[in-house]
Amino acid sequence: MAILEASTQVLADGTKVTIRSAIPEDAVATLSLFRSVVEEGFYTLAEPTELTTTVEDEQATIAEDQECPGNLCLVAEVESEIVGMIRAESGSYRRTRHFADIDSMWVETSWRGRGISNVLIISLLNWAKQHPTLEKLGLFVFSNNTRAIKFYKKHGFVTEGRYSRDMKLGENNYVATVAMGLLIKPRDAPAK
Numbered sequence: 001m002a003i004l005e006a007s008t009q010v011l012a013d014g015t016k017v018t019i020r021s022a023i024p025e026d027a028v029a030t031l032s033l034f035r036s037v038v039e040e041g042f043y044t045l046a047e048p049t050e051l052t053t054t055v056e057d058e059q060a061t062i063a064e065d066q067e068c069p070g071n072l073c074l075v076a077e078v079e080s081e082i083v084g085m086i087r088a089e090s091g092s093y094r095r096t097r098h099f100a101d102i103d104s105m106w107v108e109t110s111w112r113g114r115g116i117s118n119v120l121i122i123s124l125l126n127w128a129k130q131h132p133t134l135e136k137l138g139l140f141v142f143s144n145n146t147r148a149i150k151f152y153k154k155h156g157f158v159t160e161g162r163y164s165r166d167m168k169l170g171e172n173n174y175v176a177t178v179a180m181g182l183l184i185k186p187r188d189a190p191a192k
């Protein structure tokens with residue numbers, strides 16, 4: 001079971017942020033945060049008209065994250081409002097259980113640039129470092145998302161690959177997908 005105890009931290013501007021595991025009752029708020037990021041139009045695979053996730057789907061995903069020891073879904077709460085989230089999901093096969101993919105990292109627009117995502121990712125990294133089987137985290141990010149790439153590099157992620165022209169944002173408008181990774185428990189065996 002992957003559930004993190006709630007902890008409250010104070011940002012540089014004095015704001016108190018609570019980081020805790022998401023619960024199914026958060027589904028309306030987490031889905032609404034995701035929808036707002038999709039509607040910005042720059043950061044997600046899905047475009048607004050392609051977003052089909054229902055509140056029930058979101059509840060089921062959060063419930064599964066609570067049950068699955070290799071998954072973690074954290075929310076950042078300020079005065080009882082969810083303003084950010086991060087989610088990691090590990091593979092289910094024996095060969096993939098040591099790796100978790102960060103597939104969500106969102107902060108509500110008016111809360112960006114204030115340190116919320118730093119607090120979220122540090123909480124996730126601390127969990128991952130203490131995890132009995134996790135060895136590596138990875139993620140994909142659009143090449144034009146320089147803010148997010150800078151943020152991940154700051155937390156130790158390195159660029160491992162680049163899929164050029166992977167995303168077609170519009171006619172004659174392509175960006176690459178950048179694959180980033182972080183070894184959280186480097187092993188002795190050489191990587192091939």
Ligand SMILES: CC(C)(COP(=O)(O)OP(=O)(O)OC[C@H]1O[C@@H](n2cnc3c(N)ncnc32)[C@H](O)[C@@H]1OP(=O)(O)O)[C@@H](O)C(=O)NCCC(=O)NCCS
Nearest residue numbers: 043105106107112113114115116117118141147148150151
């Ligand atoms: C990327 C994102 C999660 C960062 O969240 P945030 O709360 O704004 O970030 P923080 O305030 O915690 O800042 C963390 C780091 O991000 C980087 N950063 C933040 N704002 C930045 C800006 N305007 N320009 C460049 N880098 C910036 C810096 O490295 C910063 O560290 P520092 O404050 O020590 O310099 C947020 O901007 C976001 O939700 N973006 C839209 C969704 C998205 O792109 N998600 C990632 C998809 S892979």
